[in-house]
Amino acid sequence: MIDTILITGATLPGGSQSDILVAGGVIRELGSIAAPAGSRRIDAAGLVALPGLVDLHTHLREPGFEQSETVLTGSQAAAAGGFTSIFAMANTLPVADTAGVVEQVLSLGQQAGYATVRPIGAVTRGLLGEQLSEIGAMAHSRAAVRVFSDDGKCVHDSLLMRRALEYVSSFDGVIAQHAQDPRLTEAAQMNEGSLSSELGLKGWPAVAEESIIARDVLLAEHVGARLHICHLSTAGSVEVIRWAKARGIRVTAEATPHHLLLTEDLVRSYDARYKVNPPLRRDEDVLALRAAIADGTIDIIATDHAPHPSESKECEWDSAAFGMVGLESALSVVQTALVDTNLVGWNDVARLLSATPAAIGGLIGAGAIRAGAAADITLHDPSTSSVFDVTDLAGKSVNSPYLGRQLSGSVRYTLHNGYLTLDDGLVVPAEVVAASARAGSQMEMGE
Amino acid sequence: MRHLLSTKNLSRDEAILLLDIAEDMSDTQLREVKKLPTLRGKTVVNLFFEDSTRTRVSFEAAAKRLSADVINFSAKGSSVSKGESLKDTAQTLAAIGADGVIIRHAASGAPQRLAESRWIDAGILNAGDGTHEHPTQALLDAFTMRRRIHGDASRGKDLDGISVAIVGDITHSRVARSNLWLLRTLGAHVTFVAPATLIPFGAAEWPATISYDLDQTLSEGRPDVVMLLRIQAERMDAAFFPNEREYSRWWGLDDERFAAMRSDSIVMHPGPMNRGLEISSTAADSAQSTVLEQVTNGVSVRMAALYMLLAGEREGA
Amino acid sequence: MSTRVVLQQADITRALTRISHEILESNRGTDNLVILGIPTRGVLLGQRIAGIIQGIEPTERQLVGQIDVTMYRDDLASHPTRTSSPTDIPVGGIEGATIVLVDDVLYSGRTIRAALDALADFGRPRAVRLAALIDRGHRELPIRADFIGKNLPSAVSERINVRLQELDGVDEVTIDS
Numbered sequence: 052m053i054d055t056i057l058i059t060g061a062t063l064p065g066g067s068q069s070d071i072l073v074a075g076g077v078i079r080e081l082g083s084i085a086a087p088a089g090s091r092r093i094d095a096a097g098l099v100a101l102p103g104l105v106d107l108h109t110h111l112r113e114p115g116f117e118q119s120e121t122v123l124t125g126s127q128a129a130a131a132g133g134f135t136s137i138f139a140m141a142n143t144l145p146v147a148d149t150a151g152v153v154e155q156v157l158s159l160g161q162q163a164g165y166a167t168v169r170p171i172g173a174v175t176r177g178l179l180g181e182q183l184s185e186i187g188a189m190a191h192s193r194a195a196v197r198v199f200s201d202d203g204k205c206v207h208d209s210l211l212m213r214r215a216l217e218y219v220s221s222f223d224g225v226i227a228q229h230a231q232d233p234r235l236t237e238a239a240q241m242n243e244g245s246l247s248s249e250l251g252l253k254g255w256p257a258v259a260e261e262s263i264i265a266r267d268v269l270l271a272e273h274v275g276a277r278l279h280i281c282h283l284s285t286a287g288s289v290e291v292i293r294w295a296k297a298r299g300i301r302v303t304a305e306a307t308p309h310h311l312l313l314t315e316d317l318v319r320s321y322d323a324r325y326k327v328n329p330p331l332r333r334d335e336d337v338l339a340l341r342a343a344i345a346d347g348t349i350d351i352i353a354t355d356h357a358p359h360p361s362e363s364k365e366c367e368w369d370s371a372a373f374g375m376v377g378l379e380s381a382l383s384v385v386q387t388a389l390v391d392t393n394l395v396g397w398n399d400v401a402r403l404l405s406a407t408p409a410a411i412g413g414l415i416g417a418g419a420i421r422a423g424a425a426a427d428i429t430l431h432d433p434s435t436s437s438v439f440d441v442t443d444l445a446g447k448s449v450n451s452p453y454l455g456r457q458l459s460g461s462v463r464y465t466l467h468n469g470y471l472t473l474d475d476g477l478v479v480p481a482e483v484v485a486a487s488a489r490a491g492s493q494m495e496m497g498e
Numbered sequence: 499m500r501h502l503l504s505t506k507n508l509s510r511d512e513a514i515l516l517l518d519i520a521e522d523m524s525d526t527q528l529r530e531v532k533k534l535p536t537l538r539g540k541t542v543v544n545l546f547f548e549d550s551t552r553t554r555v556s557f558e559a560a561a562k563r564l565s566a567d568v569i570n571f572s573a574k575g576s577s578v579s580k581g582e583s584l585k586d587t588a589q590t591l592a593a594i595g596a597d598g599v600i601i602r603h604a605a606s607g608a609p610q611r612l613a614e615s616r617w618i619d620a621g622i623l624n625a626g627d628g629t630h631e632h633p634t635q636a637l638l639d640a641f642t643m644r645r646r647i648h649g650d651a652s653r654g655k656d657l658d659g660i661s662v663a664i665v666g667d668i669t670h671s672r673v674a675r676s677n678l679w680l681l682r683t684l685g686a687h688v689t690f691v692a693p694a695t696l697i698p699f700g701a702a703e704w705p706a707t708i709s710y711d712l713d714q715t716l717s718e719g720r721p722d723v724v725m726l727l728r729i730q731a732e733r734m735d736a737a738f739f740p741n742e743r744e745y746s747r748w749w750g751l752d753d754e755r756f757a758a759m760r761s762d763s764i765v766m767h768p769g770p771m772n773r774g775l776e777i778s779s780t781a782a783d784s785a786q787s788t789v790l791e792q793v794t795n796g797v798s799v800r801m802a803a804l805y806m807l808l809a810g811e812r813e814g815a
Numbered sequence: 816m817s818t819r820v821v822l823q824q825a826d827i828t829r830a831l832t833r834i835s836h837e838i839l840e841s842n843r844g845t846d847n848l849v850i851l852g853i854p855t856r857g858v859l860l861g862q863r864i865a866g867i868i869q870g871i872e873p874t875e876r877q878l879v880g881q882i883d884v885t886m887y888r889d890d891l892a893s894h895p896t897r898t899s900s901p902t903d904i905p906v907g908g909i910e911g912a913t914i915v916l917v918d919d920v921l922y923s924g925r926t927i928r929a930a931l932d933a934l935a936d937f938g939r940p941r942a943v944r945l946a947a948l949i950d951r952g953h954r955e956l957p958i959r960a961d962f963i964g965k966n967l968p969s970a971v972s973e974r975i976n977v978r979l980q981e982l983d984g985v986d987e988v989t990i991d992s
Contacts, residue, residue: 245700
């Protein structure tokens with residue numbers, strides 16, 4: 052097994068060129084480096100080297116929904132998209148509301164070896180919104196859970212939300228709120244507006260998201276806790292976050308790639324690939340989200356990768372499942388929506404998709420390309436433009452809204468803990484990656 | 499025409515052609531022998547995921563009078579109610595050899611989904627989908643208006659300058675939507691009259707006048723046509739309005755309002771009616787009412803639609 | 816492609832006058848006579864024939880109507896959707912009448928077959944005759960015309976155009992070959 056990799060001529064996020072020497076799972080050296088004997092050389096001329104991407108919002112579906120995705124296939128999708136760390140949402144079956152479930156997910160991730168898999172714990176038992184889950188046990192488990200979320204459902208009870216915010220502070224945790232007033236969105240299907248009325252699909256008003264965010268930033272201020280808002284989708288939500296930050300409230304916010312590129316007009320096709328929670332919004336919302344990313348109001352981009360089997364999408368809109376896969380396409384969508392439009396540079400991309408999500412999630416040591424750091428590196432070719440295709444997907448499900456759509460850039464190589472998980476655009480076979488992961492962890496124990 | 503999914507995309511010429519063919523079909527329905535051989539050998543499936551005996555029977559009569567073989571496939575008691583997917587049902591119908599599928603479905607967009615999938619190649623006719631559209635109802639309404647206004651000289655005519663007030667639960671009405679698009683295309687002016695809870699969100703962006711006041715619309719607008727929509731009791735439970743009495747008092751076409759209407763104006767209702775709630779018996783049974791004509795015309799219009807979809811060479815097939 | 820005029824206005828008028836006389840002669844007057852034009856130009860020709868007959872033997876009775884055959888055609892599926900036309904049967908119907916169907920060009924005979932089917936839905940005429948301004952041959956069914964303006968043997972590749980004043984602004988028959 053080749054342990055030493057020399058990446059030559061890569062463009063660092065800041066714009067400078069550098070070789071990167073990786074050995075023993077860490078970055079050894081940056082600069083102009085002569086190839087050590089027996090090393091693998093990767094020619095990265097023209098490629099951007101980003102710190103391994105970190106996704107704070109992934110649905111891996113295991114345990115319980117293995118027909119859609121497993122920890123293994125989901126982390127393969129992550130590797131294909133340049134991700135080296137993924138936070139697995141709690142809405143599995145059983146729900147990740149106990150130490151047992153989160154430790155299981157952690158182990159599955161370690162066995163697969165494609166990425167650091169960090170489980171997210173449920174805020175309430177069974178995601179029912181009634182009683183706090185075993186937050187302390189999960190925080191102190193081997194999975195060391197720091198992010199808690201009922202994602203897919205909103206913690207809508209104000210008192211429960213307040214208690215949750217207070218309680219997780221004890222473990223340096225953060226609540227990631229899925230902001231959706233349940234009464235205002237009963238049976239809702241798409242963004243509420245003249246289009247939803249025309250199409251006869253039940254409207255999902257922006258205010259259902261904005262009112263919850265407004266309440267929660269006030270609660271976070273009141274109890275002095277840290278709050279993270281999942282998948283902001285409206286211009287109004289941006290305004291609330293901007294106000295909260297100006298007030299000094301400890302809130303962070305995320306946007307998904309799809310909310311930065313796609314709009315509700317796609318729903319005209321009634322093609323359920325475009326059905327997602329929160330729904331695709333209007334043009335002006337997309338522009339507001341992009342501007343908020345550019346000015347720092349929105350802190351991170353997270354995929355909300357939500358795999359579903361084909362029968363959940365090949366049906367009437369009303370019966371279709373919410374969600375899109377997004378790991379494999381995320382970086383290309385971000386380039387298309389933000390970089391190509393000159394709203395952000397690659398330095399910002401490294402912050403939005405790696406450093407800040409790592410910081411919010413309590414992932415120590417991730418998010419930077421520097422000597423001594425774990426060798427989590429993504430090499431991205433920004434010069435390509437191609438039609439996104441089903442062969443670009445590496446997970447189990449194909450419910451991508453980008454199939455057939457022109458996207459910029461492509462991830463060429465992903466290194467996780469110093470070994471390749473994506474090699475020249477191809478996902479490295481599972482047994483090779485698992486062996487690298489085992490070798491890495493034995494070495495760690497040996498040290 | 500490959501499919502008939504909505505009135506939104508119908509051009510003025512297409513709409514008038516369809517209404518004109520419906521005139522010819524209507525003439526044939528006055529004959530001793532009402533059956534035409536036009537669709538002999540074609541198989542038409544009535545795929546009804548929602549109960550609607552009236553609409554199903556109207557389509558069945560239309561298809562049979564064109565000599566098509568009609569298969570009724572209703573969700574109740576079939577594999578559909580046992581969780582079979584729309585896709586599997588469509589593929590089954592394709593295997594049976596359906597040339598046309600008339601679909602009624604509670605989910606908006608289900609007919610379009612069927613038409614744009616590769617599950618089945620048949621012509622798809624939307625017989626009402628969720629709160630989206632009900633194109634043949636709008637066509638029969640336009641046909642009825644045109645006949646009342648232009649009589650025997652209807653062929654080739656549009657509805658230019660005609661004012662139509664549509665009163666009732668616009669929010670949940672596919673009939674109101676299909677009527678709005680078609681009537682606008684034909685040159686009519688549409689006013690939606692309802693309490694604000696029953697006006698669709700964002701309807702201000704639609705090419706319709708919005709009114710919360712029926713009396714004002716009737717007295718100031720003096721509409722040529724007043725179309726009442728059925729009010730469903732379950733709307734009260736969902737807090738769209740407090741109770742029947744209040745609804746009927748402000749938005750029902752009662753005797754007093756009816757008496758104040760122009761004597762040459764038309765009263766329409768797609769049925770089934772709630773007499774005494776959205777419409778009084780006096781209005782419903784008056785000479786100005788077209789309620790029964792609408793039912794009769796429905797068969798002619800549906801014959802025309804089936805003819806347009808299924809008789810000629812298959813477009814894009 | 817070359818276009819040749821085969822009938823001019825005077826020829827058409829002469830042909831229709833002759834056909835009108837032949838119809839009267841064979842029917843021994845206008846009793847029970849009903850002339851039904853087949854849309855589009857057959858209707859105009861039928862009206863002209865009826866006008867000529869009225870000039871020779873005036874009658875109070877409505878002689879002429881029109882019968883649409885679209886819904887009875889056997890070739891609907893091989894053409895883009897055809898537009899139908901109104902049918903207008905003279906008061907008194909066709910029961911026991913002598914019907915003269917009028918069409919502009921008699922070709923395969925399929926239109927006339929459809930017209931015979933359509934007629935059957937209105938009743939049982941005593942006899943059905945056929946008048947055509949042009950008979951171009953190439954019959955695909957055992958149908959022949961009783962009254963013919965002009966026999967015009969033609970190749971299948973040729974196209975025959977009947978133009979009438981009311982619709983086209985000119986009376987003429989041309990052949991494109």
